[in-house]
Amino acid sequence: MSNTLPEKQTGRKAAKYRGVKCLNCSHPLDLSDVYCSYCGQINSTKKLSLGDYIKEFFSSIVNYDSRLRYTLKDILFKPGTITKNYVGGQRLKYANPFRFFLSVSIIYFLLQSLITTFSSYNPFVNLNNDTPVVIKNDSVVTLGNLNIPNQEVIIHDSLDTKKENLISEEDTLDKEKRTLPIKPKEPKEITYYSEAELDSMSFSDRLGKRFSLYRDFYTEYDIANPARALDSLKHNNTQFNRWLYSKNSSIDRVKENPFGFANYMLGKIPFFLFFFAPFFALFLWLIYSKKKYSYMEHLIFIFHIFGFVFLGMLILLLPDLLIGDEILTGILFMIIGPIYFYKALRNFYMQNRFITIIKFLFLNIVFNVSVTIIAILFFAITAATY
Template sequence: MEETSIKPSSRKAIKYRGVECLNCAHPLDLSDRFCAYCGQLNTTKRLTLKDFFSEFILSVFTYDSRFRHTLKDLLFKPGTITRYYVDGKRFHYANPFRFFLSASIFYFIILGALSFFGTEELDSPIVNMNVNEDAIVAIDNALQDSIPNLKGVPAQFNDDIQTAIQEAKKESKRKREENATLKDSLGYKYTAQADMDTLSNISQFFKKFELFRDFYEVTDIDNTAMALDSLKYDKTRLNIWLYDKNYAIERVEKDPLRFINYMASKTPFFLFFFAPFYALFFWLIYSKKRANYMEHLVFIFHIFSWIFVVLLLSLIPDFFISNDNIVAAILLTLIGPFYFYKALRNFYKQNRVITLIKFVFLNIVFMISTSIFALIFFALTAAFY
């Protein structure tokens, strides 16, 4: 009955079937419409223009079907979609890693397009503001001279506080004058390479960076080889790289927004590489559950995908309301914690009290670990900018 519904001209027709898969050479019967080993259609018919476009349209709608099911369950069935996926019900869902990358890349494409059409020439009120320097100096002097006495303590104690503060000011002034004297002759504090080599590796790194930065600002030499020759430093890879960072710093100072956008565009890759480390904490606190490490990782990628989907849905209203991501912030702040709790509950199937305790713990771990990885991510992004 099923074979009679196939058109004689179709590539699926029985007259075009072979006894061996053309893709993997797996043995087939004429009754096999697809290869049981690799899944390719069992047909020997030569490809025509009509067949090509028919398969193209079919593949698009098949992907859209998976995309639609994934999007719907991701939004409205937190944790349940992960449970279905790890239990083997994967036919209707897109690959979690592929979906995460697709959603994040699509988000930045739309964000870039909206930013392009929404860019306006605006005069910065900060840049055009006329600052009364005399007023600033007067306010600063007033603040420095008006150290209030503490109530409820003896006058002698207040005098000691006043004396200590004045001494601290004098010491600070003395150090500033000392540093200024050291830089008077050259305009920067010079440290010879032989002296630099006596320091530890970390101290050398920061000391060299400070020296190269001061030298660049004073001399404005943009040729790295010439600068290192002038400083009498070897042209090692580290020295060349450190001096080249002056150009990156200059670009950031001239156009900080461009650097922020550059760093934001790397966020999907940051989350992609951060997820495996975060999955370790899930594996530890859910060690008694049957879920393995990869299943925890799938759960995390579904959570990250949901975040990007919410950001995507917020782009249009945020574009018309303001450029401050107000809608996205409200949705992530109000719905995010509830969504994460429900996802934990639905996927790991534990009672409310245990889930709530682990929910709080994982949020603390997430904030701490994200801060650490964000600093590393920022440093690496700045290093290769």
């Protein structure tokens, strides 16, 4: 008989190391408890060694990979079933739906931003403005480092002649420009509204007229400092008025770098959807009120749908890049997405096909209208904070 005990008897889980109180949360334990029933920490008083630390490190990775593997597999190939299992109590088997959605969406936009950044740089573009050397013989023309056979080139003398002609024409134009009288810039007519006039208007009119006045004043006089501009306009130097006037600089930044604003807006989409998901879950709660699901369970269903959409876009990001067009992403939204949503409704809420199709069509109409409204609000909020 071997004198060596099994690893579970000699490691941190051995009975001789167990205590009567959890070292993490002080919950009372029995000597037969391997783990704390309250916080889940191992019941062990053994000091942590290097070997124990390495084992726990790899054990946590394996456990995380297991949850991620099950989440990816079921969210891709078992629409609605993952929500049914999660709501039914299988919480440790899957990743948290809220955290999974945020993680996948943020990873997607980070990769998309990197691809956009690198694709805008073309290493094959000749950034050297120097004129390439042209050498001509009877059979080969050398243009820079390229050997072009049987190719005719323009003689340098004719190029120099044309260049001299262009220079002389430019000099003539410059002389003509100097002789022409310069017309002074005509001042733009600005419709002025005093604070008293603005206060007499409705909220929407007051906001529109105020911003129109600030925009015209900014464009005409190019005064970027809000306090100075408000003083010139004899308007109250309030925080709102300063903020509204400062949006003129934001408009200029958007005009100068529209792609920067687009990237800024795209980066906010995951958080925007995260906060508006409760609004979508409200429709499911109303439509499926007889199924006696709680509001939180409907919300989990929505986040699983969102998670699938961003996971699909993440998977198709590289293939679409190689193809050169977003064909696969279009198929995801136009064909795969609707089929997935229908199957998810069917598997989770367990209603017959006819009722599910009716509710599926109604929810699509509601979601399309609400997404349009929310997108407008999202653009306005994003522009206001840019």
